[in-house]
Amino acid sequence: MATPLKRLLARLGPFLGLLAVILLFSLPAETRPYFLTFHNFKIILTQTVIVAIGALGMTMIIVSGGIDLSVGSSIAFTSVIGALLIQHGWAAAAVVAATIAAGGAIGLVNGAAIAGLRVTPFIITLGTLGIARGSAKWLADNQTVNYDASPINRWMMTANPFGYALPAGVWVALVLAGATAVLLRRTVFGRHIFALGSNEATARLCGVPTTRLKVLIYAVAGGFFGLAGLFQLSRLRQGDPTVAVGLELDIIAAVIIGGASLNGGVGGVLGSMIGALIMAVLRNGSQQMGWPTYFQEIIIGLVIIAAVFLDRIRQGRPD
Amino acid sequence: MSGLRLVGIRKSFGATRALANVSLAVAPGEVHALIGENGAGKSTLMKILSGAHGPDAGTMTLDGAPYAPEGPHDARRKGVAMIYQELNLALHLTAQENILLGMESARGGWIDRRASRERARSALAQLGHADLPLDRAAGGFAIAEQQIIEIARALLGRPRVLILDEPTSSLTQADAGRLFGVVRRLRDQGVSVIYISHFLEECRSVADRFTVLKDGETVADGPMAGTGLDRIVTLMTGRAVTDLYPRTASRPGAPVLEVTAARAGPRLDGVSLQLRAGEILGLAGLIGAGRTDLVRAVFALDELAAGEVCVVDATAGRATPRRRWAQGLGFLSENRKEEGLMLGQPIADNVTLTKLGAFGRLGLVSGSRQRAAAQRWISTLAIKCRDPGQPVGHLSGGNQQKVALARLLEHPARIFLLDEPTRGIDVGSKAQIYRIIGELAAAGKAVLIVSSYLPELLGLCDRIGVMCRGRLAAVRPRGDWTEEEIMRLATGGA
Numbered sequence: 001m002a003t004p005l006k007r008l009l010a011r012l013g014p015f016l017g018l019l020a021v022i023l024l025f026s027l028p029a030e031t032r033p034y035f036l037t038f039h040n041f042k043i044i045l046t047q048t049v050i051v052a053i054g055a056l057g058m059t060m061i062i063v064s065g066g067i068d069l070s071v072g073s074s075i076a077f078t079s080v081i082g083a084l085l086i087q088h089g090w091a092a093a094a095v096v097a098a099t100i101a102a103g104g105a106i107g108l109v110n111g112a113a114i115a116g117l118r119v120t121p122f123i124i125t126l127g128t129l130g131i132a133r134g135s136a137k138w139l140a141d142n143q144t145v146n147y148d149a150s151p152i153n154r155w156m157m158t159a160n161p162f163g164y165a166l167p168a169g170v171w172v173a174l175v176l177a178g179a180t181a182v183l184l185r186r187t188v189f190g191r192h193i194f195a196l197g198s199n200e201a202t203a204r205l206c207g208v209p210t211t212r213l214k215v216l217i218y219a220v221a222g223g224f225f226g227l228a229g230l231f232q233l234s235r236l237r238q239g240d241p242t243v244a245v246g247l248e249l250d251i252i253a254a255v256i257i258g259g260a261s262l263n264g265g266v267g268g269v270l271g272s273m274i275g276a277l278i279m280a281v282l283r284n285g286s287q288q289m290g291w292p293t294y295f296q297e298i299i300i301g302l303v304i305i306a307a308v309f310l311d312r313i314r315q316g317r318p319d
Numbered sequence: 320m321s322g323l324r325l326v327g328i329r330k331s332f333g334a335t336r337a338l339a340n341v342s343l344a345v346a347p348g349e350v351h352a353l354i355g356e357n358g359a360g361k362s363t364l365m366k367i368l369s370g371a372h373g374p375d376a377g378t379m380t381l382d383g384a385p386y387a388p389e390g391p392h393d394a395r396r397k398g399v400a401m402i403y404q405e406l407n408l409a410l411h412l413t414a415q416e417n418i419l420l421g422m423e424s425a426r427g428g429w430i431d432r433r434a435s436r437e438r439a440r441s442a443l444a445q446l447g448h449a450d451l452p453l454d455r456a457a458g459g460f461a462i463a464e465q466q467i468i469e470i471a472r473a474l475l476g477r478p479r480v481l482i483l484d485e486p487t488s489s490l491t492q493a494d495a496g497r498l499f500g501v502v503r504r505l506r507d508q509g510v511s512v513i514y515i516s517h518f519l520e521e522c523r524s525v526a527d528r529f530t531v532l533k534d535g536e537t538v539a540d541g542p543m544a545g546t547g548l549d550r551i552v553t554l555m556t557g558r559a560v561t562d563l564y565p566r567t568a569s570r571p572g573a574p575v576l577e578v579t580a581a582r583a584g585p586r587l588d589g590v591s592l593q594l595r596a597g598e599i600l601g602l603a604g605l606i607g608a609g610r611t612d613l614v615r616a617v618f619a620l621d622e623l624a625a626g627e628v629c630v631v632d633a634t635a636g637r638a639t640p641r642r643r644w645a646q647g648l649g650f651l652s653e654n655r656k657e658e659g660l661m662l663g664q665p666i667a668d669n670v671t672l673t674k675l676g677a678f679g680r681l682g683l684v685s686g687s688r689q690r691a692a693a694q695r696w697i698s699t700l701a702i703k704c705r706d707p708g709q710p711v712g713h714l715s716g717g718n719q720q721k722v723a724l725a726r727l728l729e730h731p732a733r734i735f736l737l738d739e740p741t742r743g744i745d746v747g748s749k750a751q752i753y754r755i756i757g758e759l760a761a762a763g764k765a766v767l768i769v770s771s772y773l774p775e776l777l778g779l780c781d782r783i784g785v786m787c788r789g790r791l792a793a794v795r796p797r798g799d800w801t802e803e804e805i806m807r808l809a810t811g812g813a
Contacts, residue, residue, distance in 0.1 A: 014331060062755070160328060173753075180796065184687075186679075186683050186684055186685075186686070187682050187683055187684060188675045188676050188682050188683075188684055189682065190684075191668065191675050191684055192675070194661075194664065194668070195664070195668070195672055198661035198662075198663050198664045199657075199658070199660070199662070199663075201652075201657060201658035201663040201730075202658060202660060202661050202669075203661075203672070204620070204640060204643070205620060205640055205641070205658055205659070206653060206672040206673045206726070207639070207640045207641035207642075207643070207644040207673050208641070208672070209641055210637075265661065265663050265664065266663065287558075
């Protein structure tokens, strides 16, 4: 039994995947001169921020055995809220707090409905997907919400192409990733999330307050989605109620590529972040190769299937 | 030689010998009761008859021809149909669709509606239930009617042998009576019926002949008429209790748990009992008698419909499993895989899940302290594993059970509710678990054990209560019980 080797491979799996896609675009002559530059990586990192922050919340939800399909709509909704508040002259800090709170409120509704009505998360969040999107368009009067200027606009800019300073969004994502990893691995809350996803009956038997926990998980994750909405606003410099359609699928894909199981109980922040990066690198590289977007979509689809299939082989088949 | 005939059937799984020497002869038009304790080999025999396993040795013939089914479907084709205790219906499909499932009347892939209807109707008529609405979804029927639907499905294959496994365990008396009518009807049509039930009274009223299995062997067979139930019970049990149970006399202390007139779910029907510190109280009874319902209700996993559970010396409040743990109760589930353990998670997390907050400060959990705690129990209980980080699912059944028990010890609980603590584990692990339970009582803990294995209860407990159909029939000191007496009360005797 080569168990230690197997375990090492299991740890490194997503890293190897990331390395492979980076190599893929570093070798061809068309992309070699630019792809591996610091500036390009700064762009890739900045492009990853929104999916990465979403994936942090989604990791908590998927590890708990749930799913959230309303993320794209939540991001649009919270970015519209943010834009409206800037229009009304709110300070940046207040706008940040308000968007996070708005996202958290959607999550709270999701969690309360899932735990209270005992309807599967898929159905509830499919419902809130529509509700949040419609509300965003309603609030925005079905058009983009523009404002004059705000410091928030700078948080996703890679202004100086040769400077080493990363935009604020990247730092926020990095710090949050570290904090979420600690939350999941080292806190009672995090361990209860794993217990809930691994076996809800056991969690209940062991006195884990499963109903309250579910509400809390969706609410906290919703806060992350609200923050992702804020960076969406920062990137577009306007509140767009039609933005981020289908983004939840990218976010779910990042978490799954990172090794989480849709059955719950398995997953981690590091994997999800690498999953988000793999997709961003694929998009960035494909653009530089001049591949059309439909080709990128096909590739990402294949990568999702391959990642889960390889994961299955790596884990072996438990019986 | 017509009918089903089994001679000298043997079957082992690894080192475990499930069937040592089983013989069974069932004539056409006969209802034959198959009787035996849990673990006597009935289910293995059924799996061999239905083709799920092949026998290691022995011969099986059906109407004189060799019978060697390759699987349940093949068994059915050869004329042996089985109705399991847990029914197998597609609840969203209609009664008719369920009856015809897999044997639809069709022409070129199109369902022939008229022929389908006639066949379903005639199968039900054969059972005397022609009035069952064919277009209602199976989920809309009561259990008794669902059972009829399933038997009707079996009849479409024109079975020569029909096996009913504990068919009345979820039925009311009246429904059971109607089922006996169906069984007699089939007998009169020449079908051999093998009837498996723990309810001996029932066996006597419906069966013509019986066979008793004990420890994987046929120990007796004969006509039902003229055989007393006492004789059958003696044949089923009558085994020496070995020194597996190192129990010293206990000194029961003050009451720690009081249950008053508890009712819950469809089964539990008003049970009162008292558990004392330093005592081991056993609950005997048949599967479905309400023992599990009782302990689950006590632990607040199921809601009480009426009655009261009082934990002495503990703050009251809304009953939840969380509060029960806080009050010093611990619960071991009978269902290790589905409920008892997180199979994919490490041993350490499984052992410490009830008290994570104790392994660090400010909501943080120290993984190394969790592992250290688990390591202590791994040593104390001799749990065979790689390390505390190994997923529990990788361990053997006996070791998994020790991990589940370690959770209660680590908490530490003072009142232990153990539901089938030795189910499906090897003899060595059983002996260890008996020793731990004995030590707990000696240390003043209170233990309530639900078990279907009578020698274990008789060897381990200070007092034993017998449950039957949701009620506690009697609680007496161990010395006042014999296996025969327990079986008599458990099977509905007064």
